[in-house]
Amino acid sequence: MSINTTQNTKYIFVTGGVTSSLGKGIIAASLAKLLQARGFSVTIQKLDPYINIDPGTLNPYEHGECYVTEDGAETDLDLGHYERFLNVPTSQANNVTTGRIYQSVIEKERKGEFLGKTVQVIPHITDEIKNRIKLLGKTGDYQFVITEIGGTVGDIESLPYIEAVRQLKWELGEDCTVIHLTLLPYLATSGELKTKPTQHSVKLLLEYGVQPDILVCRSEREISSEIRRKIALFCNVSPDAVIEGLDASTIYEVPLLLEKEKLDEVVLKKLNISNLGEVKLDKWKHFLNKLENPSKEVTIGLVGKYVELKESYKSIAEAFIHAGAINDCKVKLEWIHSDGLTEENITETFKNLKGVLVAPGFGNRGIEGKITAIKYARENNIPFFGICLGMQCAVIEFARHVLNLKDAHSREMDPNTSAPVIDLLEDQKNISHMGGTMRLGSYPCKITEGTLAYRIYGQVNINERHRHRYEFNNDYSQLYKDAGMVLSGFNPDANLAEIVEIPTHPFFIGVQFHPEYKSTVENPHPLFVNFVKACLGTEKV
């Protein structure tokens, strides 16, 4: 550790201006990576200004994938970036929404905790926000807490959060710094980067009482020292605190770009830390080097129902990037819409694919297309990897076409099926509250030795994260075993089947859990690594 642990926790806020989608999450994760690389302990938190309690019930079209933490929180997908960059698990405390803030304030009000006072945005809502921010610091586990404020400065929804930052800046003094992320648009007609939107967004922040200490300016062109000086002058920051945020070819390059810009040094200086430590990013650079110089390429089909919006399968796409790099291989994902997939067009659609992943999901749309994809992969010896609903579809497909249970289905899709091979557990049947019946978060799984799963993991006891309601129906296990589908992993407490595979196939595996949530730059997930290996076809897995 570079600073002694008795030193106060330092709080870094990241706000965004000018427009959304500037990549606050990646900037926050990259800064965290740089501080971690200097030997500091860091965590990152995301505050989301929407009123939903969590993104669990949000349509992926709205906010992309719902990420799941070890402790079973359904969170914003930025937490996935935090984990992939830092290789440190996050938790419920790392993602807070306005819905959750109001819920706890209202619960306190009902319990009479405000002693008859009028409950107001200031101080009650802002106090709750501040408590949630400081909660991570109080664990004593982190020297730095980076808090990303969702939305763009000026949004009505984010006002209480900006107000909480203003108050904390005042309370914490030099233990706190604010980074504001803006955009410098390039005008081709005049050949210039324009600073006015940045000036305006800083003015807006100042109206709310927050002076940013550091500006990260997203730009497609290099920012000259003259422009840096101009921005510094208008926005009351020092020129070295105007950081260039150039477009990168991969998000994994951003920490290195920001290191060149000395973002981490400027932050440490603002927080009065003199013992900077030394940036150790060897492993990261090794990964990046492999990522950028692949010696081969493989095309894999990702069959899902949200393929227009790639954010919906963010963690899967990133897990393939990690797995590709370690295999010296560029994984080209072909996004295939399950809705339109039929026996008639499958041969044509799959003709260039070396492997098929069937994605997780909820509801009936696109199910038959997923089943068709799995049948084709199974019958044509194409490497197959099913995740959650993808595994359930593999179970249904096997029932229909191998066990000859023509009507087989998941009770989720067909409540009246005569062969519910995927079903609710008895004790789940009468619960309807959203989220209430889900198996969420990390659960243990015991792998049978001698199986493909065992060769992949190299161990018997694993833990993986779940997010689903339905389960493999054990009433059918003997039929599956007799017909050649092996159940190779079980939850040791409830005897639930977690992994299925077909040993006579070159690579056919379905998992009830979500391995993609645990794949990081430092620890690419073995299921993805071995699936890519199988798709390359050069080595037997």
Ligand code: GLN
């Ligand atoms: N819809 C399925 C279930 O609830 C699978 C969920 C998923 O793929 N995440 O069990």
